[in-house]
Amino acid sequence: MLLNALIPKPQEFRFADQAQNETVHLVARAHPITQIGWITSILFFVFLPIVAAPFVPSTWPQDGVFLFVLLWYATIFSVSLTSYYIWYFNIGIVTSNQIIDVDTGSVLYSDSSSTFIKDIEEIQQSTQGVLSALFDYGDILIQTAGEKPNIEFASVPRPSYIVRTINEIITALPPT
Amino acid sequence: MTQFAWYVFFFVVALFIVGYVVYAFIFHQRLRKLNQTYFSPQNRHLFVLSWVQGIIAFLLAATTVVFFLNRL
Numbered sequence: 167m168l169l170n171a172l173i174p175k176p177q178e179f180r181f182a183d184q185a186q187n188e189t190v191h192l193v194a195r196a197h198p199i200t201q202i203g204w205i206t207s208i209l210f211f212v213f214l215p216i217v218a219a220p221f222v223p224s225t226w227p228q229d230g231v232f233l234f235v236l237l238w239y240a241t242i243f244s245v246s247l248t249s250y251y252i253w254y255f256n257i258g259i260v261t262s263n264q265i266i267d268v269d270t271g272s273v274l275y276s277d278s279s280s281t282f283i284k285d286i287e288e289i290q291q292s293t294q295g296v297l298s299a300l301f302d303y304g305d306i307l308i309q310t311a312g313e314k315p316n317i318e319f320a321s322v323p324r325p326s327y328i329v330r331t332i333n334e335i336i337t338a339l340p341p342t
Numbered sequence: 343m344t345q346f347a348w349y350v351f352f353f354v355v356a357l358f359i360v361g362y363v364v365y366a367f368i369f370h371q372r373l374r375k376l377n378q379t380y381f382s383p384q385n386r387h388l389f390v391l392s393w394v395q396g397i398i399a400f401l402l403a404a405t406t407v408v409f410f411l412n413r414l
Contacts, residue, residue: 170384180381193382227343229409230351236405237358240398244365247391251369254388255376268380273365273372 169198172323174331185263191331194258196321197303204249211242248273258306258319260332265308267317279315283335287311291325308332345413352410359406363399370396 173179173193184190215235222231255270263283270276286308293304304325308317322328343351370392377385 176382178381178383182379229412230343233355233406233409236402237355240362240402243398244362244369244395247395248369250391251373251388255380257380259380270376273369276372276376 171195171197172327174327179259181259181266184261187262188264189262191260191262191335192328194260194319194322194328195256196253197301197323199297199301200303200321201249201253204246208242208246208249212239215239256320258317258322258328260328260335262335265317265332267319279317281308281310281314281317283332284339285310285314286332286336289329289332291329293325348413352406352413355406359399359402362402366392366395366399 171194174191176190176193179190179193181190215238251273252270255268255276257268259266259268264280265283265286266278266280268276268278288309290307290309291304292307293299293302298304298321301323302325303321303323306319306322306325306328308319310316319325319328373385373388373392377389
């Protein structure tokens with residue numbers, strides 16, 4: 167599914183630093199409903215030339231207008247594709263050993279932070295607003311010991327399920 | 343529009359298309375890199391869309407050249 171925001175036990179998902187005995191328990195990205203802002207803007211810009219067409223003076227050269235409309239829709243396509251790409255590659259990965267947070271801000275910027283499951287000290291879950299209550303999504307903050315970075319999954323679907331999955335992995339860890 | 347105004351118009355359009363082609367190329371390269379780091383068969387649809395973006399860039403360039411030659 168192109169808009170799949172929560173993938174439990176993905177069979178064919180792999181990442182570069184994955185250890186041989188490491189299994190991916192889930193992959194999560196922001197709930198699709200949180201993307202409604204840019205989708206609405208794109209729809210507005212898609213229909214704008216159609217609405218504006220009757221007001222274009224007939225004296226304007228046809229080839230110039232056609233070229234402008236072509237550039238307009240090409241730009242809209244690229245902006246949509248980039249917004250989708252940013253959403254698609256903003257992922258949280260929960261494996262049997264670690265939790266990885268991939269942040270993609272643009273086509274040129276992407277970074278990731280990870281923490282080992284054994285270093286997790288506290289998991290906070292929060293849901294805010296009507297939409298998050300209606301569509302069951304929320305933020306998860308995973309706090310780690312000492313100087314290690316905290317991990318945040320923003321606006322992910324079914325946060326209770328994700329927290330429960332992480333807790334189950336922690337419980338299954340051998341005692342140190 | 344005067345002939346000079348057309349030249350200016352096509353120059354601006356050409357600049358835009360060069361930017362578009364460069365962006366489409368960078369997008370494809372970054373997609374390949376992220377696909378290597380976080381591989382999933384589902385990533386294939388993004389490659390298809392990336393190729394569509396490349397085809398759009400080619401069509402834009404071709405259309406502009408044809409229109410420009412007609413205006414010469």
